[in-house]
Amino acid sequence: MSEPRFLPRAGLQALIDALTGAGYECVGPRVRDGAIVYEPMASADELPHGLNDRQAPGEYRLEAAAGARNFAWANGPQALKPLLFAPRESLWTVARDARGRLMFEPAQPVARPRAVLGVRACDLAALRLQDAHFRDGPHPDPAYGARRDALFLIAVHCTHPAATCFCASTGDGPRADSGYDLALSELDDGFLVEAGSVAGAVILRRLPTADATQRQRETAAREIEAGAQAQQRALPGTDLQRLLFERLDHPRWDEVAQRCLSCANCTSVCPTCFCYSEHDSPRLDGGESEHYREWDSCFTFGHSYIHGGAVRSGTRERYRQWLTHKLGGWHEQYGRSGCVGCGRCITWCPVGIDITEEAGAVCAD
Numbered sequence: 402m403s404e405p406r407f408l409p410r411a412g413l414q415a416l417i418d419a420l421t422g423a424g425y426e427c428v429g430p431r432v433r434d435g436a437i438v439y440e441p442m443a444s445a446d447e448l449p450h451g452l453n454d455r456q457a458p459g460e461y462r463l464e465a466a467a468g469a470r471n472f473a474w475a476n477g478p479q480a481l482k483p484l485l486f487a488p489r490e491s492l493w494t495v496a497r498d499a500r501g502r503l504m505f506e507p508a509q510p511v512a513r514p515r516a517v518l519g520v521r522a523c524d525l526a527a528l529r530l531q532d533a534h535f536r537d538g539p540h541p542d543p544a545y546g547a548r549r550d551a552l553f554l555i556a557v558h559c560t561h562p563a564a565t566c567f568c569a570s571t572g573d574g575p576r577a578d579s580g581y582d583l584a585l586s587e588l589d590d591g592f593l594v595e596a597g598s599v600a601g602a603v604i605l606r607r608l609p610t611a612d613a614t615q616r617q618r619e620t621a622a623r624e625i626e627a628g629a630q631a632q633q634r635a636l637p638g639t640d641l642q643r644l645l646f647e648r649l650d651h652p653r654w655d656e657v658a659q660r661c662l663s664c665a666n667c668t669s670v671c672p673t674c675f676c677y678s679e680h681d682s683p684r685l686d687g688g689e690s691e692h693y694r695e696w697d698s699c700f701t702f703g704h705s706y707i708h709g710g711a712v713r714s715g716t717r718e719r720y721r722q723w724l725t726h727k728l729g730g731w732h733e734q735y736g737r738s739g740c741v742g743c744g745r746c747i748t749w750c751p752v753g754i755d756i757t758e759e760a761g762a763v764c765a766d
């Protein structure tokens with residue numbers, strides 16, 4: 402990590418230009434349909450400015466805020482997941498040649514260099530988990546790996562947590578400690594910029610920066626700490642892994658099943674969920690077929706279907722599977738919980754089910 406440099410707010414365009422000039426497609430937060438989403442961008446004017454997000458269980462609103470900050474909000478429904486683990490992706494196609502033989506053609510992953518601006522600490526933590534699953538395991542995923550290798554990450558330390566955030570309790574934020582190429586601390590008049598990689602240092606040298614003052618550093622550190630202190634939720638600090646598996650018959654599973662719609666919103670927005678299903682899509686004349694995968698979820702009937710039927714036929718079993726895997730089973734698979742405290746599953750659950758509350762209820766006493 403380099404010493405921070407000060408970039409005036411007007412210098413954000415120079416950052417985007419430097420990334421574009423280095424061959425990256427620049428993706429950043431933009432407002433679409435009342436939410437902040439990652440989309441390709443060419444101008445700093447496309448960033449949100451003067452906006453806060455108000456989040457609560459089952460609720461998300463963007464609101465006007467005092468000042469002209471670009472990152473005075475916590476997060477939107479997306480993390481980095483859709484940029485690396487595509488919601489739907491072709492794996493191979495098969496067609497008959499002139500002699501009627503089946504010819505299989507694997508999909509060739511192509512990834513253009515992409516720079517993502519505005520990544521949060523929780524999203525970097527989630528990315529490490531997705532890397533462990535898709536890239537660093539015994540069966541690396543070539544499409545994920547190609548996109549991951551082409552990624553340049555510009556983190557923004559979080560100073561405006563939503564009411565649904567709890568990354569401080571999982572140890573994943575609000576400061577981005579590693580895993581980025583550049584990291585920004587937003588101040589009223591600009592940004593402190595640190596490089597976290599050689600590629601980041603190259604871009605940083607191209608920016609119109611000045612030495613950061615001691616006061617700017619202190620302000621940035623104070624705002625990040627205030628962001629941690631402002632968080633209102635936390636996962637129980639108990640031995641969740643053991644307690645959850647000891648309490649598979651807890652009455653709370655029945656209670657939450659009365660409210661849960663099995664809609665799978667929570668797993669779609671979760672930056673660490675990685676389940677998918679595979680399907681074939683044959684052409685009507687039978688001459689060609691595509692084999693593709695798409696996101697799946699603990700909450701769908703088909704995801705637990707094995708020969709003869711679904712092993713998790715009801716919402717109680719599906720919710721219990723999600724929670725016990727996310728907060729329990731992941732420790733055995735990846736050495737830590739699968740939750741990074743982003744709060745998205747709470748905000749985007751249509752009936753406002755709160756993972757911290759449910760885990761707390763099952764593990765109480």
Ligand code: SF4
Pocket residue numbers: 667670671672673674727739740741742743744745746747756
């Ligand atoms: S379980 Fe919920 S809070 Fe935890 S990482 Fe997934 S979406 Fe975020």
Ligand code: SF4
Pocket residue numbers: 660661662663664665666667668700749750751752753754
């Ligand atoms: S917990 Fe909420 S978001 Fe998840 S499946 Fe149930 S109703 Fe849908």
